[in-house]
Each structure stands twice: as C-alpha cells, then as structure tokens.
Amino acid sequence: MTAVPAKAGAPPGGARKKIRAWMETDVLVIGAGAAGMYAAIAAARGGARVLLVDRSLIGRGGATVMAQMTVAVAVGEEEPDHWEHHLADTLKAGRGLCDPALSQLLCEDGPDCIREMDGWGIGWARRDGHMAQVHAPGHDRKRCVYVDFLNTGPAVSKTLRARVQRMPEIRRVGDLLVTDIAVRDGVCVGAHAVHVSTGRAVPLAAKATIIATGGLTRLYARNSASINMGGDGYALALRAGAELIDMEFVQFFPIGHLAPRLVGMDPIMWDPFRYKLGGRLLNSDGREFLPEAGKYTSARDIATYGILKEVEAGRGSPHGGAWLSFQHCGEAELRSAFGPVIDRLAANGIDLTRQNIEVAPIAHYHMGGIRTDTDMRTSVPHLFAAGEAVGGANGANRLSGNAITEAVTFGRRAGARAAALASQTAMPALASARLDAKRPDLNPAAAIVELQRVMNRDVGPLRTAAGLQRALAHIQGLDVPLPAPHEGLDAEWVDIHDLRNMRLVAECVTRAALAREESRGAHQRDDFPEGDTRWQRRQAIRLEGNTCKLS
Amino acid sequence: MQAKLKVWRGAPGAAGRYENYDVPFEQGQTVLDGVRWIRVHRDPSLAIRFSCINANACKECMIQVDGKTVYACTTRMTEAEMTLEPLPNKPLVKDLVTEIAPPDERA
Numbered sequence: 001m002t003a004v005p006a007k008a009g010a011p012p013g014g015a016r017k018k019i020r021a022w023m024e025t026d027v028l029v030i031g032a033g034a035a036g037m038y039a040a041i042a043a044a045r046g047g048a049r050v051l052l053v054d055r056s057l058i059g060r061g062g063a064t065v066m067a068q069m070t071v072a073v074a075v076g077e078e079e080p081d082h083w084e085h086h087l088a089d090t091l092k093a094g095r096g097l098c099d100p101a102l103s104q105l106l107c108e109d110g111p112d113c114i115r116e117m118d119g120w121g122i123g124w125a126r127r128d129g130h131m132a133q134v135h136a137p138g139h140d141r142k143r144c145v146y147v148d149f150l151n152t153g154p155a156v157s158k159t160l161r162a163r164v165q166r167m168p169e170i171r172r173v174g175d176l177l178v179t180d181i182a183v184r185d186g187v188c189v190g191a192h193a194v195h196v197s198t199g200r201a202v203p204l205a206a207k208a209t210i211i212a213t214g215g216l217t218r219l220y221a222r223n224s225a226s227i228n229m230g231g232d233g234y235a236l237a238l239r240a241g242a243e244l245i246d247m248e249f250v251q252f253f254p255i256g257h258l259a260p261r262l263v264g265m266d267p268i269m270w271d272p273f274r275y276k277l278g279g280r281l282l283n284s285d286g287r288e289f290l291p292e293a294g295k296y297t298s299a300r301d302i303a304t305y306g307i308l309k310e311v312e313a314g315r316g317s318p319h320g321g322a323w324l325s326f327q328h329c330g331e332a333e334l335r336s337a338f339g340p341v342i343d344r345l346a347a348n349g350i351d352l353t354r355q356n357i358e359v360a361p362i363a364h365y366h367m368g369g370i371r372t373d374t375d376m377r378t379s380v381p382h383l384f385a386a387g388e389a390v391g392g393a394n395g396a397n398r399l400s401g402n403a404i405t406e407a408v409t410f411g412r413r414a415g416a417r418a419a420a421l422a423s424q425t426a427m428p429a430l431a432s433a434r435l436d437a438k439r440p441d442l443n444p445a446a447a448i449v450e451l452q453r454v455m456n457r458d459v460g461p462l463r464t465a466a467g468l469q470r471a472l473a474h475i476q477g478l479d480v481p482l483p484a485p486h487e488g489l490d491a492e493w494v495d496i497h498d499l500r501n502m503r504l505v506a507e508c509v510t511r512a513a514l515a516r517e518e519s520r521g522a523h524q525r526d527d528f529p530e531g532d533t534r535w536q537r538r539q540a541i542r543l544e545g546n547t548c549k550l551s
Numbered sequence: 552m553q554a555k556l557k558v559w560r561g562a563p564g565a566a567g568r569y570e571n572y573d574v575p576f577e578q579g580q581t582v583l584d585g586v587r588w589i590r591v592h593r594d595p596s597l598a599i600r601f602s603c604i605n606a607n608a609c610k611e612c613m614i615q616v617d618g619k620t621v622y623a624c625t626t627r628m629t630e631a632e633m634t635l636e637p638l639p640n641k642p643l644v645k646d647l648v649t650e651i652a653p654p655d656e657r658a
Contacts, residue, residue, distance in 0.1 A: 058656050060609045061602030154608060174652045195658045197644045202658065226602040226609060261579030264607040264625040348579075445587075445595040488562050489645035491590070491598035 022430070025051035025171070026422040027415070028190055028206035030178050031233070033062030034404055035387025036212035037160035038113070038411030039418070043210075044169035046419025051204065052170055053193065055177040059161030061228045063214045063388060064407060067153030068266045070136055070144035070275065072401030073110040078133035078142040083107040085140055090402060093138045093299060094367075094395020095521040096536045097246065101374050102393040102410075106402060109409040114145060117408070122159040123147055134275045136400035138299050144401040149339045150269055156404055176202060178232070179482060179497065181209065181240035181383060182430055188240060188383035189428035194435075196494060199485035205430035207422035208382050210414045211236055211370065215388040216505050217250070218498075220363035221449075221456035224256060224268045230498045231505030233389035237370045238504065238548075242378040244541045245391040246368030247505075248512035249522045251398050252461040254303035255281070256362025258321040262348045267362055269341075270324060271400075276337045281307070282323040282356065283315040294328070301397045301521050304361040304461050311360075312462075321360025326352040361461050365403055367394045367522065368512075371540060376414035382421065386414035392538075396521025437481030444495035447478065451502060459510050464527045468514040475510060478503045507548050508541050515539060515550055552576050555632040556585050558597065562645045569634070576628045581605065582635065583612055583623035586647070598646040599623065613638060614647045623647075 027043040029036045032054035040052040054061060074081040086107040091098050118124055118131070124145045125132040133142040147155040164170050175196045182190045182203070190206035213233030217225035234244055255274070257267040273279060274296040281303070283289050290298045290306045298306070307322045317323050326334065331353050335342050342352075350357060369391030376384045387407040394402060454474045458467035480500040485493035516539065518532035519525050542549050554574045561567025572593060574585045586599050602609035605624050612623040615636040623635075641649035650657065 056602045056609070057611060057652050060611060065608045066603055066606055172656045173658050174656050176658055197648075197650065197658075200658075225604075227604060228602055261577070263579070263581050263605050263627075264622075266603075266606040266608065443591070443595050445590040446592070449591050489598050489648055490596075491645070492595040495590075495595055 022203045022205070022432070023051060024205040024427055025049050026207050027051070027418045028053070028204050028209045029212055029415070030191065030210065030236070031062060031212035031214060032058045032172070033064040033212065033214055033387065034156050034160060034407035035389070035411035036210070037164050038408045039210050039212055039386050039415035040164055040170045041160070041167065042412045042415025043419040044167045046416050048169065048419035048422050050170040051206065052164065052172045053176040053178065053204070054174050055196065055232070056228055057174045058172045059157050059164070061226050063226060063229060064153050064404065065157045066224060066226060066266050067156070067404055068150035068269050069152055069271050070134060070146040070401045071114060071152060071404040072136065072139065072144050072399060073114045073405055074107065074143060075111045075114060075131060075133070075145065077130040081141060081143060083111065086110070086143060089139050090394070090399050093397050093399040095397050097395035097520070097538060099392035102390070105374050105413060106393050106406050106409050109412065110405040113405070113408040113412055117156070117159055120159050120163055122155050136275060137297055138399045139401070146272065149341050150266070150272055152404070177494070177497065178204070178236060179435070180433065181236050182433070183240050183380065184428065186241070187381045190430050192433045194485055197489050199487045199490055199493070201432055201435070203430045203432050205428055207425035207427060208384065208418035210376070210384040210386055210418050211389050212386045212411060212414070213389055215366035215369070216509070217363040217366065219452060219455045219502055219506050219509065220460065221452040222256065222360070223363040224253060224266060225363070230502045232501050233385065234369060234508065235501035235504045237378060237383070237385065238508070238541070238543045240380050240383060241543070242380045242383060243371040244369060244508055245371045245538050246396070247508040247541055248516050248539070249367035249396050250363055250509065251300060251365040251367060251522045252304045252361035253364035254298070254300055254307055254361050255324060255359035256364070258317070258358040258360040259319040260349065260357070262350070264344060264348070268364060270357070270359060273326065273338065277326055277329050277333070280325045280328070282325055283310045284317060285315060289315075299397065300400070301524070305524055307361060308462055317358040319358050319360070321358045323356040324359045325356040327354070327356065329353070365398055367391065367396060367398055374413070375417045376410055377417070382425070384414045384418050386410040396523060435482050435484040437483045439483040440480055440496060444492060444499045448495060448499050448502065451475070451478065451499070451506060455506055459506070459513055461522070461524060463513055463523070463525050465514065468510055472507070472510045472514065475503055475507045511548055511550055512539050512541065552578070552630055554585055554628040554630060556582075556589070557632055557634045558586070558589070558647070559636040560597070560646050561643070563643050574628070580628050581624055582616055582626045582628055582633065585628050586623060586635070598644070598648045600648045600651070611651070613651070615639065
C-alpha cells in the first residue's frame with residue numbers, strides 16, 4: 001500500500017482516488033462546530049494549510065447546530081453597552097470561579113466576531129435597521145442577538161460552513177474519528193484517527209492541533225446534546241497529558257422539554273419563547289414557585305434547583321418537572337413571535353393557547369474543560385483547544401448566550417495562534433498507531449445508556465456523597481480498552497470508542513464533584529448546601545497512569 | 552404498543568437481507584427511537600447515521616421508510632409493519648447508512 005499524502009490546499013472537486021492512508025497539515029482542527037470552523041478560517045487567514053476533521057459531517061453535528069437561542073454580545077445596537085458590562089455579568093454568573101482573562105477574551109472579542117459573521121450574511125434579526133437584542137436572564141441590559149425563528153445555531157453553522165468551503169487552504173474531511181492525540185517527546189505532533197466508514201487507521205501529522213470537540217452533556221440520560229458530545233476532547237486532552245479544570249460544573253438547562261413527546265425541535269426551545277413572551281413556571285398547585293411574576297429572570301442554576309426541589313416536595317408535574325404556561329398569550333401574539341414554529345408545535349399536537357407543557361432540567365453545557373491560557377494553548381506544547389472544550393471562562397455557571405460567543409472568539413484566537421506557531425515548526429513525522437486491545441464482552445450501546453442513567457441520577461444537578469460514591473463505583477467497574485475496528489463501518493466499535501471516553505470523563509466529573517464539599521453554581525450538594533469561601537478555587541485533573549489525579 | 556420494524560442489513564459488495572424486530576414503543580416515539588432501541592436491546596452492530604437525535608437539526612438521519620425518503624428522527628412509529636432501507640440513490644456504507652457527504656469532504 002502506498003501512502004498518499006493529502007494536500008490540504010487541494011482545490012475542491014479534485015480527483016479522489018481512494019481513502020488516503022495518512023494526511024499531513026500545518027494546523028489540524030478536530031471538530032467542525034462553530035469553534036472549529038472559526039478556528040479553521042482564522043488559521044487559513046494566518047497563512048496555514050488547515051485540515052478540518054469531524055467524526056460526523058462537516059458543520060452538521062456538534063452543539064452549534066442545536067443552539068436555537070441567542071448570542072450574548074456587547075454590540076450596543078439596542079441600547080448603549082460595553083464589553084466591560086458584559087464581563088461584569090459573566091463574572092457574577094460564574095459565582096467567583098471564572099478565569100477573568102478568558103472571560104474578558106469572550107466579552108471583548110465577541111462584538112468583532114458577531115459583526116464579522118454579519119458581514120458574511122448570517123442574518124441577525126433586525127429591528128428599525130439595527131440588530132435586535134433581547135434581555136436574557138443574568139444580563140444587565142438587552143444584549144442578546146439571534147436569528148429568527150429559533151434558527152441561531154443553524155445559521156451560525158451554515159454561515160461558517162459556507163465560509164470554510166470558499167477557502168482553498170482548508171481541507172474538510174468528515175466521518176473521521178480522532179481516537180488519540182499523537183504526542184512525541186511531550187509535544188503534540190497531530191492525531192490518530194479512524195475513518196469511520198471503512199475502519200481504516202488514518203494518522204494525521206500536524207504542526208499544531210486544535211481540539212474543538214465541544215462538551216460532555218451526552219454523559220446524561222436527559223440532555224440537549226448531539227450524539228457527538230460525549231466528552232471526546234476532554235479524554236483526548238487528558239490522555240495527551242493536558243490538564244482539565246472545573247469538571248464538576250455541568251450546567252443543567254432548567255426548562256428542557258419534558259412532555260408531551262416533541263420531535264423535530266431542540267428540547268431547549270422554550271427559552272426564546274420566554275425571552276419574548278415571559279411565560280409562567282408553575283408547580284402542581286398551579287403556583288409560581290420562583291420569584292418571577294411571569295417574567296423570565298431566574299439564573300439557570302437557581303431555576304434548576306427550584307424545579308427539582310418542587311419535584312422533591314411532591315409538587316412536580318406528572319412526568320417529574322414543572323408546568324410552563326403561555327396561556328396568557330393570544331394566538332396572534334404567539335404567531336407573531338414564533339411564526340412557523342407554531343405549526344411545528346401543532347404537528348406535535350401542542351396548542352399553547354389551551355395547554356401547558358411540562359419542562360425539567362436537562363444537561364446542556366459544561367463550564368469545565370481543558371485548561372488553556374488566552375492564546376488557547378494547553379499545557380501540552382503545540383496542542384490548543386477552543387470553544388466549549390475549554391474550561392474557565394464561565395466559572396461555576398454560564399451566563400445565557402455566552403456559548404456561541406465563546407465558540408467563535410476562542411476559535412478565532414486558537415486558529416490565529418496555531419497558524420503562527422505552525423509557521424515556525426517543521427512537519428513532524430507520524431507513524432501509524434495500532435489498536436490491539438481485546439474487544440470487551442458487552443453491548444456498548446447498552447452500557448452507554450446505563451452510564452447515562454447513573455450519571456443523571458447520581459451526578460446530576462443535586463448531588464450527595466453517597467450518590468457520587470455509588471456512581472464512582474459503577475464507573476470504575478467499566479474498563480473499556482479500544483480494540484481495532486472491523487473492516488467497513490463498525491457501529492459497535494464506535495460505541496466502544498465512545499464508552500471508553502465517556503467512562504473517563506464521567507470519572508473526572510464525579511471525582512471533582514465528590515471532592516467539592518460545598519454548593520456553588522451548577523454544583524449543588526444536598527449534604528453541603530452552602531457555599532464555602534475556602535472553596536473559591538478551582539480543581540484541576542491530570543491523568544497519571546490510568547488514574548485521575550485531582551489537585 | 553409494539554412496532555414491527557423490517558430493517559435492511561448489509562454492506563457493499565454482498566447480498567443484503569431484511570431482519571425483523573419487534574420494538575415496544577410509546578405514543579409519539581420515532582423510527583430513530585426504534586432503531587436506537589434495537590441497538591441497545593438486540594444488536595449494537597446495526598448502523599444508522601445521526602447526530603442531533605431528535606431536533607431535526609443535523610439532517611443526517613435520512614433513510615427510506617416504506618419506500619419514501621424521510622428523516623428517521625421525525626417519522627413516528629406505528630403498529631403496522633414498517634420497512635426501513637438505506638437511501639437508494641446514494642452509495643451504501645452499511646445497513647441504513649449511506650455516503651451523503653459532499654465529494655470533497657470525504658476521506
């Protein structure tokens with residue numbers, strides 16, 4: 001077999017003869033959501049040849065495409081604003097645990113990225129000739145831009161995807177699953193991947209590598225994630241020798257859709273309804289239990305806690321959540337606010353003028369992640385990270401609307417810095433790695449479902465030492481080495497791969513949650529219900545041998 | 552309720568076959584829910600492409616159900632027998648998975 005090196009800069013539509021045995025590039029970007037695509041664009045602008053890979057299709061999977069809501073950015077179009085005000089709100093929401101330098105990067109660079117995407121035709125909603133901005137919980141003013149109707153994430157994906165497609169320096173490859181970062185003498189030299197459709201091993205040599213794989217919400221039974229959000233990037237970084245921080249802080253979105261069954265919609269879709277129309281959150285007695293008076297004002301950690309405490313007290317809705325009511329709105333008002341979405345609800349048998357729906361907290365975002373500096377460098381030389389994969393910017397609780405802003409600002413910074421480093425780096429050689437573990441004797445799809453159930457029950461929004469210990473025992477009982485895939489698409493192998501990463505990342509979350517004997521933001525311990533100033537510090541995790549070491 | 556899913560299984564270059572699965576379901580559940588149930592409870596080697604699960608955002612789960620091209624994530628299961636097949640006009644990868652990436656985004 002002859003190795004055919006890929007030309008990252010080859011023009012689109014060029015001859016494609018066979019699966020390439022290996023590829024090399026200046027900058028490798030893993031993950032094609034908003035962070036990865038913005039990173040690819042910035043790296044290409046910085047003069048690098050870029051290889052943008054995704055385990056799914058380019059610009060279709062990941063979290064970005066699921067984001068139906070808003071983007072927080074101090075563009076000051078609706079009312080005067082400054083990034084320093086956005087920063088103050090971000091730090092406040094983070095409950096004392098933000099890395100202020102990363103938070104500042106998000107807030108300060110946000111307006112530039114949002115205007116750049118405006119120039120690329122994203123179509124931010126406009127009112128009277130300026131960008132429309134709404135007031136989301138936790139913000140001191142109208143700051144959140146959006147694309148109607150419930151189309152923010154898909155519009156971001158589509159816009160960046162169109163941009164990426166136009167840049168011949170960026171080669172895009174889907175169905176390529178990165179199994180490990182390649183490290184030689186402590187330096188990242190690319191990654192090892194498997195071409196999912198054929199099972200072929202594909203080493204990816206790179207002068208600089210960016211992990212942009214998003215978060216870990218697939219660890220939970222109730223999540224708003226795509227299938228790709230099993231914490232791949234955290235596992236890759238850990239095994240490469242990098243450090244993770246704040247792993248215990250998983251944000252549960254308080255009003256995820258619960259019942260009746262709704263398909264064809266993101267389960268967090270009620271959020272923009274609340275921005276525009278208020279809506280009342282009610283317990284089984286029909287009473288508002290948060291101090292909201294029909295407005296949408298409660299921060300996410302507080303609303304999540306409030307709903308679960310109502311359920312615990314026996315005042316939950318039939319499926320174990322709370323009722324959400326828009327019955328104060330007339331049909332015309334609903335239609336003017338949500339247009340075609342009202343028809344999609346009708347197709348699901350839901351008429352908001354006549355019925356309440358049930359909502360409950362759902363795993364939505366991860367504040368923790370890979371430790372980086374403001375150049376997006378991890379502790380492993382030549383390995384960068386961007387987007388949700390990075391920990392620190394949002395502390396113990398993320399402010400509404402900061403996720404896409406984080407993705408684009410961190411992506412842009414990572415791409416520029418990686419390109420600069422690559423320009424001074426020689427192309428590393430990379431040998432093929434052999435996967436030779438024995439295939440585990442279990443149904444990995446079933447083991448994933450069981451792990452998700454355990455995590456939701458014991459490592460969810462309300463935690464106790466006993467529950468966390470029980471989860472840890474379950475996780476430690478799962479030992480999943482990675483065998484070689486069979487030839488062709490080996491769907492079972494993909495699940496084994498995912499279980500291996502999810503198990504490792506679940507252990508990080510659980511250990512960090514067990515150690516933090518206080519309640520703060522998204523981390524709520526029933527056995528330590530108060531915040532403790534001694535815990536106003538972050539925990540870091542490294543892998544030593546096969547053990548997660550907390551410090 | 553019980554759905555009867557008749558699922559095409561096979562890989563390129565070999566004769567395919569149909570396998571029948573009885574799948575318990577609740578009102579409102581989709582064909583993708585059914586396929587995921589089969590993978591967890593019967594056979595994890597069954598291949599289907601999807602990312603976003605039920606939001607109809609990724610547009611990756613396009614297959615044929617009873618000869619019609621649909622998204623598996625928004626097509627509801629019924630108690631009648633339903634036949635699931637890969638897209639006929641795309642190169643087959645395996646089972647219900649076809650090659651739908653643009654040519655210049657393939658490995």
